Amino acid sequence: MTVKEKVFWHDTIDMPTAENLSALMPKVDIVVVGSGIPGLSAAYQLARRGNKVAVLEAETIGWGASSRNGGMALTGLKLDAEVVEARYGRELTRQLFDDSIASLKTVEQIVDREQIDCRFVRSGQLLVANKPSHFEALQREAEWYAQHFDHETRPVPRRELPGEIGSDVYFGGLVDELSAGLNPAQYVVGLANAAERAGAVLYPRTRLLQIEKIAAGYKLKTQHGEMVAGQVLVATGGYTGAPTPQLRRRIIPIGSFIIATQTLPDRLVRQLIPHHRMVFDYKHFLNYFRFSADNRMIFGGRAAFFPETESTIRSSADILRREMVHVFPQLKNAEVEYAWGGTLDFAFDQMPHAGQIDGIYYALGFAGHGVALGTHLGVRMADAILNGTVQELPYNAYPFPIAPLGLYNGKPWFLPLIGLWHRILDWIY
Numbered sequence: 495m496t497v498k499e500k501v502f503w504h505d506t507i508d509m510p511t512a513e514n515l516s517a518l519m520p521k522v523d524i525v526v527v528g529s530g531i532p533g534l535s536a537a538y539q540l541a542r543r544g545n546k547v548a549v550l551e552a553e554t555i556g557w558g559a560s561s562r563n564g565g566m567a568l569t570g571l572k573l574d575a576e577v578v579e580a581r582y583g584r585e586l587t588r589q590l591f592d593d594s595i596a597s598l599k600t601v602e603q604i605v606d607r608e609q610i611d612c613r614f615v616r617s618g619q620l621l622v623a624n625k626p627s628h629f630e631a632l633q634r635e636a637e638w639y640a641q642h643f644d645h646e647t648r649p650v651p652r653r654e655l656p657g658e659i660g661s662d663v664y665f666g667g668l669v670d671e672l673s674a675g676l677n678p679a680q681y682v683v684g685l686a687n688a689a690e691r692a693g694a695v696l697y698p699r700t701r702l703l704q705i706e707k708i709a710a711g712y713k714l715k716t717q718h719g720e721m722v723a724g725q726v727l728v729a730t731g732g733y734t735g736a737p738t739p740q741l742r743r744r745i746i747p748i749g750s751f752i753i754a755t756q757t758l759p760d761r762l763v764r765q766l767i768p769h770h771r772m773v774f775d776y777k778h779f780l781n782y783f784r785f786s787a788d789n790r791m792i793f794g795g796r797a798a799f800f801p802e803t804e805s806t807i808r809s810s811a812d813i814l815r816r817e818m819v820h821v822f823p824q825l826k827n828a829e830v831e832y833a834w835g836g837t838l839d840f841a842f843d844q845m846p847h848a849g850q851i852d853g854i855y856y857a858l859g860f861a862g863h864g865v866a867l868g869t870h871l872g873v874r875m876a877d878a879i880l881n882g883t884v885q886e887l888p889y890n891a892y893p894f895p896i897a898p899l900g901l902y903n904g905k906p907w908f909l910p911l912i913g914l915w916h917r918i919l920d921w922i923y
């Protein structure tokens with residue numbers, strides 16, 4: 495069987511097509527640029543609150559990372575609570591982590607309210623330790639959660655790991671029962687439909703080319719004509735480009751890749767990840783994996799640092815297969831049926847950022863945590879835009895850095911160096 499270089503999740507939906515392009519409305523209250531999870535979530539919330547909203551999407555609706563990811567709706571941020579606290583202090587850290595926990599509720603509420611059939615299941619997350627020192631850090635993390643905001647997580651020592659994962663390469667783990675799994679493509683389609691039902695108008699294949707400040711707000715030049723908007727929210731993730739240069743130089747586009755196996759027998763699924771947890775490891779060059787609803791092992795990782803191309807997908811598929819068999823030798827004969835990639839949005843400080851720059855709103859820098867947090871931040875951003883309280887968001891309380899010495903215009907020449915640096919960190923820590 496040949497591997498399909500295709501997103502497995504896309505085979506589970508009717509992808510919204512680019513047909514029936516309607517003419518651009520000449521004037522709207524708010525334009526959202528980018529139809530990923532945060533953009534659609536914001537558009538949905540803004541439209542529900544009675545605003546005239548347009549979503550501009552350069553490709554098809556949900557085309558970006560939002561429909562290609564691991565479908566892990568996780569608590570926490572990319573960085574450990576310890577690191578965030580050392581940088582920004584306890585109060586802000588508490589607000590950010592509270593928000594990450596609230597984000598699961600937000601996803602659940604939208605899924606329930608809008609009856610989105612996306613296999614949302616609170617099956618929990620398992621963070622596994624690649625070294626004994628990682629497990630010590632996980633135990634400290636669990637204490638921090640319990641002590642500072644009453645959030646229970648459960649460290650799992652190595653001897654008890656077989657109850658959680660059928661692999662003997664890890665040195666312990668940390669379970670958080672609040673996290674969930676979903677099918678990201680089904681979720682994005684559901685969000686898009688909900689936004690449309692609420693009154694938002696979605697424009698696929700309508701790339702934003704330029705934004706100009708005018709007296710009435712902003713004039714947006716697109717590939718299909720112009721539109722005037724009172725406000726603009728940019729949610730273009732790792733695909734942030736030339737029309738917003740002040741944001742592009744703050745975002746590093748990093749590739750992440752996934753393979754999906756053939757469907758596997760129930761018996762094997764129960765042996766490998768008995769509670770259907772969303773699993774990820776502690777490395778900088780991390781792996782993450784889970785089962786799909788139809789029993790495929792979905793195994794992802796940052797196998798190459800460069801964004802997705804035919805060649806990075808092919809080479810990553812080989813690397814990921816080897817890694818998967820290293821973690822689960824039981825899968826050595828399993829066929830890999832799908833391989834794909836997508837682009838993550840990392841800020842230079844690895845933190846999420848939401849605020850306003852030159853009058854334009856943005857929500858960016860999800861660093862692999864955009865499924866739940868992107869949904870939540872979309873809602874919070876929409877409310878903050880309408881209430882004029884964006885400055886009060888915790889995501890706006892710390893600087894949104896540009897590259898050291900300003901040596902970056904959006905072309906990430908330094909990706910191989912970051913990749914190398916992460917490998918060194920994994921080797922040392």
Ligand SMILES: Cc1cc2nc3c(=O)[nH]c(=O)nc-3n(C[C@H](O)[C@H](O)[C@H](O)COP(=O)(O)OP(=O)(O)OC[C@H]3O[C@@H](n4cnc5c(N)ncnc54)[C@H](O)[C@@H]3O)c2cc1C
Nearest residue numbers: 528530552558559560563564566702731836862863864865
């Ligand atoms: C392989 C992979 C696995 C991941 N796994 C997980 C996971 O399990 N859990 C998790 O929480 N997160 C995960 N993530 C991260 C998550 O997918 C992202 O954080 C989230 O989807 C970001 O959403 P976004 O809308 O900001 O970006 P995207 O979904 O990438 O959407 C941005 C959109 O903006 C559009 N765009 C760009 N420029 C323009 C323009 N000029 N005009 C119009 N439109 C434009 C793009 O076409 C794109 O569709 C993963 C990401 C990848 C790539």
